[in-house]
Amino acid sequence: MKHFIAILFCFVFTQSQPPLYTCRSVTTTIFSEAPLENIDATSTKGVSVLNPATGELQFSIPINSYQFQKSLMQEHFNENYMESDKFPFARFxxxxNEKIDWKTPGNYQVTVNGDLEVHGVKQARSINGTVSITNSSVTVQSKFTVLCKDHHIDIPKIVFKNIAESIQVTVKANYTPSTASK
Known part of the structure; x- marks a missing residue:
């Protein structure tokens, strides 16, 4: 929660054109297909801030909030691979890039350029997604791949067949206008 407040604080005091949109329950899933066992986990604990006036977008996901069907898999994910005590958040x-008419309902295909930080390693990324606008809500969705090697996530040779080298990430955030921007 303190990261959400910090993100919101940065937006409120560096941007002069309200309103900001916030999401306190970003849903992210990670999926990796491997020969012996698929890795599949979900988190609903992410936070995000969207500034329609500038197109700026920020996400923060607590790594230890991912829930797996098998507790042992969750333990290995946090302790051995993601080192969530040392690198507690994934951030974007x-x-x-595209101009959006935020007052006109519709689905807008977008590309977002920015920095993805996973496992303490930042990488410049261009991520495709969809912004959906209705009369009462704004939703952002995306699906993209993260390569373990790009973020220095080591996979021991002994378990190489259990874990794929790439992770499919799906993100969905339903935004509401922030009361701090009014």
Missing amino acids: KGKI
Whole structure:
């Protein structure tokens, strides 16, 4: 929660054009297909801030919030691979490239350029997604791949067949206008 407040604080005091949109329950899933066993986990604990005036977008996901069907898999994920005590969050900070009419309902295909930080390693990324606008809500969705090697996530040779080298990430955030921007 303190990271959400910090993100919101940065947006409120560096941007002069409200309103900001916030999501306190970003849903992310990670999926990796491997020969012996698929890795599949979900988190609903992420937070995000969207500034329609500038197109800026930020996400913060607590790594230890991912829930697995098998507790042993969750333990190995946090302790052996993601080292969630040392690197507690995955973060993304970027900007939507396309101009969007935020007052016109519809689905907008977008590309967001920014920095993805996973396992303490930042990487410049261009991520495709969809912004859906209705009369009462804004939703952002995306599906992209993260390569373990790009973020220095080591996979021991002994379990190489159990864990794939790439992780499919799906993100969905339903935003509401922030009361701090009014």
